[in-house]
Amino acid sequence: ANNGICFLRFDDTNPEKEEAKFFTAISDMVAWLGYTPYKVTYASDYFDQLYAWAVELIHRGQAYVCHQRGEELKGHNPLPSPWRDRPIEESLLLFEAMRKGKFSEGEATLRMKLVMEDGKMDPVAYRVKYTPHHRTGDKWCIYPTYDYTHCLCDSIEHITHSLCTKEFQARRSSYFWLCNALAVYCPVQWEYGRLNLHYAVVSKRKILQLVATGAVR
Incomplete structure (x- = not known):
């Protein structure tokens, strides 16, 4: 309506x-719908900048480096991390490690x-994974989370309005907090x-289960 452009990221x-096959399939579906994105981008395009911002x-x-295990962070009202107030220099050395x-x-x-809208405290920004990435290979063994990545990629691409579904409403607080914490441009997040x-599966996770079990191609 306003002659805007839309990124597919x-x-x-x-x-x-x-x-890679998921991304190819999504691109094919967007083309089948008759839409051509202004630009196709990947969060991995910005891994270097995202790392610099984490530092x-x-x-x-x-931000701080924490040694609590994943199971300790799950559920409602987990205990605060005992490493929350560790010295900045120590976290910098550990993050480099x-x-x-x-x-x-x-x-x-x-x-x-930060504390998110759903009460979740101190969301994870980076975790260690020794799995090769389909685009960056073995360059990285730490990867940013969605909570950390999404708003910063929007900022880099100078998105005016970041449109997402209602299940991401609880992440709005971290979206605005992170952009402001780094003093970078902050887009608007709109949920819909x-x-x-009915009688159709649209979740990628559920469709993947059907493919893995051989129920569908």
Whole structure:
């Protein structure tokens, strides 16, 4: 309506779950719908900048390296991390050690100092994964999370309105917090109700189960 443009971006932040064939299929479906995106981008295009901003976030006292295991972070009202107030210089050294592969998976994460709208405290920004990425190969052994990546990629691309479905409403607080914590341009996040079809499966996770079991091609 306003002669705007639309990016198609793939948030390929988890090398274990993202495969090139999914991105090809999504591109094919968008083309089948008759739409040509202004530009196709990937979160992995910005891994270097995202890492630099993570270091800056630690410098600003807004992130820290934590050694709590994944199971300790789950559920409602988990205990605050005992490493929340560790010195900035210590977190900087440990984060560099994470990047150099000196920690095993699950042994260390980088967490942001905020409480989200759903009560979740200090969401993870980076975790260790020794799985090759389909676009960056073995360059990285730490990968940013969706909570950390999405708003910063929007900022880099100078998105005016970031449109997402209602399940991401609880992440709006971290979206605005992170852009402001780094003093970078902050877009607007708008949520809308997703279209659900009766007697049809539209979830990628559920469709993948059907493919894996051989129920569909």
